[in-house]
Amino acid sequence: MGAFRVPRSRANQTHQALRGEILAALKPVLFDDYRSSYTARAELEAAFASKMRQRHAIAAHSGTIALFLALRACGVGPGDEVITVGNSDISTTGSISQCGAIPVLCDVALSDYTIAVDQVENLLTNKTRAILPVDLHGHPANVKALRSLADRHDLKIVEDAALACGAFDHGAPVGAFADVAMFSFAPFKPLGSAGNGAMLVANDDSLADELRLLVSYGHDPQHNNLPPGYQNYVAEGYNVPLDGLQASLLLVKLPYLDEWTGRRRAIVSQLEAGLADTTARLPRFRAESSPTFRSYAIAVDRQGELHQGLRAAGVEAVIHYAPPIYDYSVYAGMFPERGTLTATKRLAGEIVNLPITPELTNDDVDYMIDVTRKLLNDG
Ligand SMILES: Cc1ncc(COP(=O)(O)O)c(C=O)c1O
Known part of the structure; x- marks a missing residue:
């Protein structure tokens, strides 16, 4: 099939609009002193930490490796249990298992x-x-609610905010209530690079020091x-820092x-209004929660039909996180809690x-509403 009329991403349009700025930012990394690459990464870390109101930001190669490093820095090791969810990316559970720990x-x-x-409390063990x-x-x-529970039981919180760059909760950028939070910069994420990338944020100085060590071979720059x-x-x-070219692009973006997050929310408001009276069940949020929308996840009775119908009509719908993680063949025989x-x-x-991408026009969104309503037989 050719290009989708309503695609998951039109980041290329944004990159074209920012072409001058982007090329100017990439130039020093390619043509100046080799240290320009380190400078770009350090500048991005400083700008990101300030944006997220955190003391530290450490840039890494991908969200997958960053989650693993975050757990390691928090002292998670063989035999430990880490409580998480089953509707996520394989890297969520994979990062836990790769520490030798058990995802619950x-x-x-x-x-x-x-x-x-x-x-969560029912799942705690020693x-x-x-x-x-x-x-x-x-x-x-609701990491703020988890924080008090974690503090009572002396637990760490690593927040997988891979999809949530730009979101706020309880008046703070997401990540504020975690020990470490991870944001992915893969291309379809709210702040996307042109390859792989991620950022870890933390307020604790020693946790941040440990993360820096793990990202860079365990090398201590103090001689x-x-x-x-x-x-x-x-x-x-490990040797898994964010590379300088991606850092330069992200510094421009x-x-x-905030502008793009606002546009994502405006698209969702339009979708909510257009789908409110249909049989689709729309997500509902706590009053303090201010999401960003990597996509707009609606729940319907005939999932396959809607998914295929939208794609046939040129709307690049996807199904994220099906089946649940515990049904992947790699986890056969694991997760006895699956029945609950x-x-x-x-x-x-x-x-x-x-699909949500800030470049969508109101007409694109109307088209998506129209096709969805027809496929749901809601006129
Ligand atoms: C919820 C979630 N966590 C972690 C990741 C891993 O991030 P990355 O693709 O940067 O490795 C993803 C990637 O899609 C994700 O969706």
Whole structure:
């Protein structure tokens, strides 16, 4: 099939509009002193930390590796349990398993699809080390409520905000109530690079130091008393920083994030008005939650029919997070709690994600509403 009339992303249009700024930002990394690449990364980290009102931001190669590093920095290791959700990306559970820890799945709320906070306490054991809530589709999980629970039980919170750059909760940018939060810069994310990328944010100085070490080989830039030219490694780390070209592109884009988030919300308001009287169940949010919308996830009875029908009509709908994580073959025989995850299972069979990209016109959105209504037989 050719190009979609309403695609998931029109970032290329935005990149064209910012062409001059982008090329000027990329130039030093390509043609100046090699340190320009490090400078771009450091500038992005500083700008991002300030935007997210956090003391520290550490740029990494991808959200997947960044989640793993965040858990490691929080001390998660073999035999620990980490409570998370089953309606997410494989990297959410994968990051836990790769630390040698055990992901324990909590059910989610049918209203906004995020972790059912009232069910977390029942899952605690003496092995629980951390909670990993996910801001699914850009909907903030109620991490403030989890914070008090975590503090009572001496647990860390690593927030998977991969999809939620630009979202606020309880008056603060998402991530504010976590020990570490991760934002992905993969191309379809609310702040997308042209490749892979992610940012970790943290307020705690020693956690941030540990994250910096893990991103860069475990190399300590302080030489202490070593002879000149000698290196000091204080951890076995990885080599997974964000590369300078992506950092330069993101530095150009970051100042526009609020404008784009506003446009995403305006598109959703138009969709809400156009679909309110249909059989589709629209997500509902807590009063304090101010989502960004990577996509607009609606729940319907005939998921496959709507998904295929929209795509045939040129609307690039997708189904995110089906089946639930525990049904992937890699997890065969795992997750004995699967039978208790009724909302997770139900949503996996109902969600259809309508495309949202800030460049959509009101006409594009009207077209999407029209096609959706017809396919739902709602006229
Ligand atoms: C909820 C969630 N967490 C983590 C990730 C991993 O991010 P990345 O693609 O940057 O590795 C994704 C990617 O789509 C995601 O959707």
